Amino acid sequence: MIVKFRKGKRGVPKNPLRAAKGATGYLLGNKDHKGRERAFKPILLAGSPDEFEQIVGFGNKPGQYTSGGLYFEETRAELIEKHGSNQAVEKVLKDIMERFEETLFPGLDKDQYCGVWILHEDKSNIELNFIYAKEELRSGKGLTPYFHGADLTRVNAFKDIINDEYRLSDPNTPDKKRAFIPEFFNEYKPVNGASPEYERRSFKQALTEHLVQHVEDGFYNNRDEIIEFLNTTEYKVSRVTKKAISVIDPETNKPARLTGAIFEEGADYKNFSSEDYRNELMKRYEEERLKKIKKQKEKYKEHMKYKKEKLVDKYNKENGNGTAHQRNDFKLYDESRSENDKARTREQTSERRDIEREETFRATSNSLREQAERRQDSSIKRFKRNVEQFRSTSNPLGRIIERVREINNSLKIKNKKKSPKNDQGYSM
Structure with missing residues (x-):
């Protein structure tokens, strides 16, 4: 499992x-x-x-x-x-x-x-x-x-x-360790045969199968020899981690990540090339299994105690035993959900109220602005009307002002400069 x-x-x-x-x-x-x-x-x-x-x-x-x-x-x-x-x-x-x-x-x-x-x-x-x-x-x-x-x-x-x-x-048994990890999404997410992704997968599959076969045949003793081989060919290693090797595809110039036991740091290649060695590893694993289980039980007990303290401190701190109350059918959740719904309703009502206040303020402001504009227009019209009345001939002072204006206009005409003329008599 x-x-x-x-x-x-x-x-x-x-x-x-x-x-x-x-x-x-x-x-x-x-x-x-x-x-x-x-x-x-x-x-x-x-x-x-x-x-x-x-x-x-x-x-x-x-x-x-x-x-x-x-x-x-x-x-x-x-x-x-x-x-x-x-x-x-x-x-x-x-x-x-x-x-x-x-x-x-x-x-x-x-x-x-x-x-x-x-x-x-x-x-x-x-x-x-x-x-x-x-x-x-x-x-x-x-x-x-x-x-x-x-x-x-x-x-x-x-x-x-x-x-x-x-x-x-x-x-965890040695015989369960896979030489390489296939790309499971090949089955889940098929791609078009002419796409770059299909080319990448094909390159990765072919190279992986080639290297695994050589490891099983005993051509390589460790991961360093695989890296050295790849760097001396057209394939170049672009990145090396503890769990994988990335290799550049010479056709697309893009990397493919190779994962699995043979690509891990410190991998034991005898496990893949010798049947007798695998049997020896299985025997050794069975001999040490009980000791490992005993250590795991001690570790499990220690980590369970620590995790329990953390959860109780965060969620059941008020009583220390995690039995604050009992309930069935999530009634308490329904109550809290109802309270959340009420809170959301109050928040929405408050937002609507703010919007209504803003709209009312905007309408009032526009109304006051229109009234001010109407008053201003009325004042300007009244002023113009008074000026016209003042200028009317029925008003003696108005007649005097009109006469003064006519005199000024006549003086301007008399004092108007004539444009110079050339020898032919045309204005210049």
Whole structure:
């Protein structure tokens, strides 16, 4: 069994409810990622998809959730053979699910987080898929089920303990180590045969198969010899990390990243070229397995204690035991959701009131401006009318002013300078 967490999207989606429904809809749907009918219909094992959708859609962390799965190499028939009956297998799966939740949320009660478990068997093996809302339901605070930097050691220890306890396939055995990691998205995202992406994938596949074959045939003893070989040919190594090598395609001049055991720093190439050496490694691994499991149990206990203290301090600090109150059917969440709705309504009402006040102020300001303009126009008209009356001939003073104006005009005409003329008598 392996534990895998899917990479989540950052930010809040435009429609959080649709995002939540999309997550549950895919896991519970009858069609796989390619749109094909599933060989086995998904089975809801635990949790309420409706509650999950409501919390993720309308909660304090809209659109935020963590998803992943517990993936078994064994089929149901193989597990029945190990444990005796289908009922025993169901009991084992239930115990693994409960202990995994305890690993993620030590110190919290089941009513403090919302999760859904869905069983898939359409790929012949058993997959226990899970999705958890990123919200603690009592306080409404954010709750991250898995943070890689802080939780990886604890989750890995849980995986090793469960695999040992229930005799499940161990992914850490030397024979499980792959010489190279294929690009799984070839199957998920096919591309056009004439596209640059198709050329990159073809180059990567051909080069990887060539190098793996040479490693299995014993031509290379370590990774440094592969890098030296590539740099002496038309292929140039552009970047080297602890886990991979990037090689430039001479035709496109773009890099392809090669990943897998033979491309890792300090890789033991005898593991891929000698059958006897692989058997020796397996024997050595089995001899040391019990010591490793003992160390993992001690590590698991230590990290669980630390994680429990952190969660209790953050969410159950007031009582210290995580049992502040009991509730069913998410009633408290419904109450907090109702309070949030009321708060949103109050905020919207306040915004509408502000808008109405602004519109009223703008209308009043425009009205006052129009009144002022009308008064100004009236004053100008009155002034002009008074001037006209003052200038009218019926007014003696007006007649005097008019006479003075006529005299001034006549004087201007008399004093007007004549333009000089040339010899022909034309004005210049």
